Amino acid sequence: MAASPSATTSADTLAGPVPRYDAIVIGAGISGLYQLHRLRRLGLTVRVFETGTGVGGTWYWNRYPGARFDSESYSYGYSFSKELLEEWDWTEHFSPQPETERYLNHVADKFDLRRDIQFGARVVAATWQEAPREWDIELADGSHHRARFLITAIGPLSAPQMPRLAGIDSFKGPSFHTARWPKEPVDFTGKRVAVIGTGATGVQTIQEVAKTCGSLTIFQRTPNWCAPLHNGKIDAAEMRAIKDGYPAMFAHCRETFSCFLHTTDPRATFEVSDAEREAFYEKLYGERGFGIWVGNFRDMLTDPKANAAISDFVARKIRQRVKDQTVAEKLIPRNHGFGTRRVPLETKYYEVYNQPNVTLVDIKETPIEAITATGLRTSAADFAFDMIVYATGFDAITGSFDRIDIRGVDGQRLKDTWTGGPQTYLGVQVEDFPNMMMLMGPHTALGNIPRSIEYNVDWVTGLIGHMRDHGLTRVEATAEGVATWTEHVRKVGAGLLSNEVNSWFTGINSNIDGKQTRVIARYSGSAPEYRATCDAVAAGGYRELMLG
Ligand code: NAP
Numbered sequence: 001m002a003a004s005p006s007a008t009t010s011a012d013t014l015a016g017p018v019p020r021y022d023a024i025v026i027g028a029g030i031s032g033l034y035q036l037h038r039l040r041r042l043g044l045t046v047r048v049f050e051t052g053t054g055v056g057g058t059w060y061w062n063r064y065p066g067a068r069f070d071s072e073s074y075s076y077g078y079s080f081s082k083e084l085l086e087e088w089d090w091t092e093h094f095s096p097q098p099e100t101e102r103y104l105n106h107v108a109d110k111f112d113l114r115r116d117i118q119f120g121a122r123v124v125a126a127t128w129q130e131a132p133r134e135w136d137i138e139l140a141d142g143s144h145h146r147a148r149f150l151i152t153a154i155g156p157l158s159a160p161q162m163p164r165l166a167g168i169d170s171f172k173g174p175s176f177h178t179a180r181w182p183k184e185p186v187d188f189t190g191k192r193v194a195v196i197g198t199g200a201t202g203v204q205t206i207q208e209v210a211k212t213c214g215s216l217t218i219f220q221r222t223p224n225w226c227a228p229l230h231n232g233k234i235d236a237a238e239m240r241a242i243k244d245g246y247p248a249m250f251a252h253c254r255e256t257f258s259c260f261l262h263t264t265d266p267r268a269t270f271e272v273s274d275a276e277r278e279a280f281y282e283k284l285y286g287e288r289g290f291g292i293w294v295g296n297f298r299d300m301l302t303d304p305k306a307n308a309a310i311s312d313f314v315a316r317k318i319r320q321r322v323k324d325q326t327v328a329e330k331l332i333p334r335n336h337g338f339g340t341r342r343v344p345l346e347t348k349y350y351e352v353y354n355q356p357n358v359t360l361v362d363i364k365e366t367p368i369e370a371i372t373a374t375g376l377r378t379s380a381a382d383f384a385f386d387m388i389v390y391a392t393g394f395d396a397i398t399g400s401f402d403r404i405d406i407r408g409v410d411g412q413r414l415k416d417t418w419t420g421g422p423q424t425y426l427g428v429q430v431e432d433f434p435n436m437m438m439l440m441g442p443h444t445a446l447g448n449i450p451r452s453i454e455y456n457v458d459w460v461t462g463l464i465g466h467m468r469d470h471g472l473t474r475v476e477a478t479a480e481g482v483a484t485w486t487e488h489v490r491k492v493g494a495g496l497l498s499n500e501v502n503s504w505f506t507g508i509n510s511n512i513d514g515k516q517t518r519v520i521a522r523y524s525g526s527a528p529e530y531r532a533t534c535d536a537v538a539a540g541g542y543r544e545l546m547l548g
Contacts, residue, residue, distance in 0.1 A: 021047045023464070024137050024147035026123050026404070028113075029057015031439040031453040032153035033104065034078060037111050038461040042468070047145060048113075048153075049121040049137070055108045057155055059100040064178035064201065064389075065186070066208030067097035070229065070345045071448050072289055074242045075261050077103065079250045080454060084110060089239050093288060094231045094345075125405040126150055128434060133473045135435065148473060149464060152401065153439045156446060157504070159399035163196065163392045164511050166370040173374075175388040178205055188213040191386040194376065196368070198224060200344040202391035209389070210352040217359045217383060219368060219376075223331050225314050225338040229345035230288040250451075257526045258447025262295030269297040269306035281313040293343045300339060301497050307337035314338050321350040328353075330362050341503040395512055396504035397442050397521040398422055408433035418442075421507065421519030423486045425477035426534055428460065429545065434476035437463070443489045443523050445530040452527065459534050463542060476546045492525035499524065 023039050025032045028050035039046045052060045069076050073090035088103060095103070108114050125138040135150040160179035162168065176182065178201045189212050195202055196219045203226055210216050234242070242249075253259045269277065277297075284292035292310075299306040315332045322328035331350065352358055366380035375385040395402065398418055406414040409432040417423065417430065424430055427444030428437050437460045438444075445452050467475060493499045499520065502508040507519040523530060537544050 018136075018144045018146050019047070020134070021045045021145070021147040023047075023149040023151055024049065024135065024145060025151045025153050026126075026137075027057055027153035027155065027158075028052070028055045028108075028117050028119075029060070029153060029155055029158075030078075030104065030450050031155070031457060032057065032151075033107060033111075033113055034080070034453060035151055035153055035439060035457045035460065036113050036116055037080075038457055039464065040116070042461060042465050044464070044468075046116050047147070048117040049123050049139065049145075050117055050119050051122040053119050054101070054105065055113070055117065056101045056104040057153075058158065059097055059104055061158070061160075061179050062181070062201070063097050063101070063183065064176070064181040064205050064391075065188075066204035066206075067178075067201075068092075068204065068231070069094045069100065070200065070290065072261055073099075073234075074246070075249065075253055075448060076450050078107065078450065078454065079246070081110075085246050086243060089236075090234055090242075092231055092233055094229055123404055125407070126436075127405075127407045127411075128409060128436075130409065133435065148435060150436045151439060151460065152436065152441065154400040154404075156397045156400075156440050156442075157394045159395040159403050161393055161395045161399070161509060161511050162390055163368075165368055165376075168371045170373050171371050171375070171385075171388055173386050173388070175390065177390045177392070178202075179394065186387075188387070190214040192375075192384065193217070193387045193389065194219065194383065194385045195389045195391055197391035197393065198222070198344075199391065199393050200224075200342055201393065203344040203346050203349050205389055205391050207347055207349045207352055210355060210358055213357070214386075215357040215359070216352075216355075217361060217385070219361050219363050219378075220330070221363050222335065223333045224341060224344050225311065225333055225336075226344045226346040226349055227292045227314065228285065229347050230286070231347060232288075253448060253451050254531075255528060256294075257528075258294060258445065259451035259527050260290055260294050260448045262289065262291040262293075264294065264298050265296060267297055268299045269303065269309050277309065278313070281310060285313075285317060289345065290343065293339045296339070302495055304337070304497065307340070307497055311338040318350055323354045327360050330360055336501040336503075337497060340498040340501045341505065392511065393504060393509075395509055395515070397507065399509075399512075401441075406433070406436070408436070419514070420517075422521060423482050425481040425485045425545070426537070427485075427489075427523055428456070428534075429475070429477035431477045431479050431482045434474050442521050443485065445523050445525070445527040447527055455527075455531055455534075459538065462538050463545075466538075466542060467547065470547075472547045474546075474548045475542070478544065478546055481544050486520075489523050489525075490520050492523070492529075493520050496524050 022044035023046045025035050025048040028048050036048050073095040122140040124140050127136045134146045137145045160177045188209050192215045193213045194217050198220045319328045366378040369377045375383040402415050412432050422442035424443040427441050439456050507521040509515040
């Protein structure tokens, strides 16, 4: 495979030949950076287009106050380079966004990645060209670029979504979506601040803003079940021990259901006595990270009664931590059980509601009618604010694809192919979209994302390497492969309580037309099973794909 501008073709413009590469990667986040590194090592010419002005993806854009990992820092870094593991020190068990952004910049520098990344470059369209077997990529500036392979590294949570509210542009003060937070620090001191949204992002924002603001009013539509993060500093001795334990730790992550450090408890909820169960919940509530979610009894997310038991435990915790019981009751979810949506991890989140300057507004009781010039109006009252924060989440999983006009064979639009839900082969390929590989696309195992990313990237690199070695230039998922995988994804998700609840996990977004019906958007089987399937395809020479 060779790249670089060659003979003039119909795609070339008056401005000159269209640049050609072996591969174009969209996005310079954790997956795009690693994919660039791997393909370069394979000897390919690669161009990465990144909308932002720096690397980091999620950790570049989400610079809202309080943004930090919810997975243990050391389990979240790249594992592919021993040298990198050895030289990087994490300072906290759950790294704050600035540190993570520094880390990803360090990676970009260390592996000299920047020279192949074009920043401030938003991809608006990608069109498959059958004859030359190339993707034509159009940027927002009107320029075109071509490549044999298109690799989407655009993330499952990267298309920020504003709420649909009347008058949204009329507010005169500063307002921010959390995923488009300014680089300059925002000072909340003495300010009257509104936060709309109480997902994982809202929770992190709220607990930070509450420290300095004049007053904080939280507009909550659906409460979420939050659990303590138990963050802490990492000193030099502990970091040394973590480094020494890396091989074992990464091996362990490879074995767990979703690549987290925590392992599902093999017992069922009611196999143990009431006292043992309570003690186990208490232990998990007191431990760091996602243990209470992914290290709980094995039936917690499948048996409604088991789920009710842990929900009742966490509800009691909320009642203990929040002084005003009317407020506590509003903070307890009623329409879904613990862990059936992503569990926000928190640090004194519930205690924020004990502050005299904090007000919780349940917008199911008193809906927001409009954003006004001076604040917002609910059905019950007018509120005046100096700042409004929209922590209203993302057009998840397929949203970042929908925002690019991706057209495959015969001009078919990916968005149309996925009406009614995504259909993929292994979450990596789509029928009629040859040579397009998705990293962390729909139907892949997400879990502890960097662990899944490294596998995903390695697999895609293996496929491209195989094609190069065999002189192949076109790869496409078969209709049968897509149907089988999509059905498999549906089957492994059946019986999982999280797939019976509205959230981004199930493709629901109240702010977007056409996203009000649940779909199976994520692969919810185990990561080891996912990898075994993909490994078998690779070992068999990718016979399940159409190669030519
Ligand atoms: P989210 O979980 O989708 O939460 C969005 C919030 O905004 C919800 O409370 C939602 O209410 C509310 N909302 C949306 N539209 C609204 C409207 N029109 N009016 C009023 N409220 C509205 O989004 P997120 O909090 O940004 O989190 C998304 C995901 O990002 C997380 O689940 C997690 O996977 C990831 N994340 C990770 C970290 C980390 O690792 N540290 C941190 C933050 C986020 P409803 O629930 O009623 O729709």
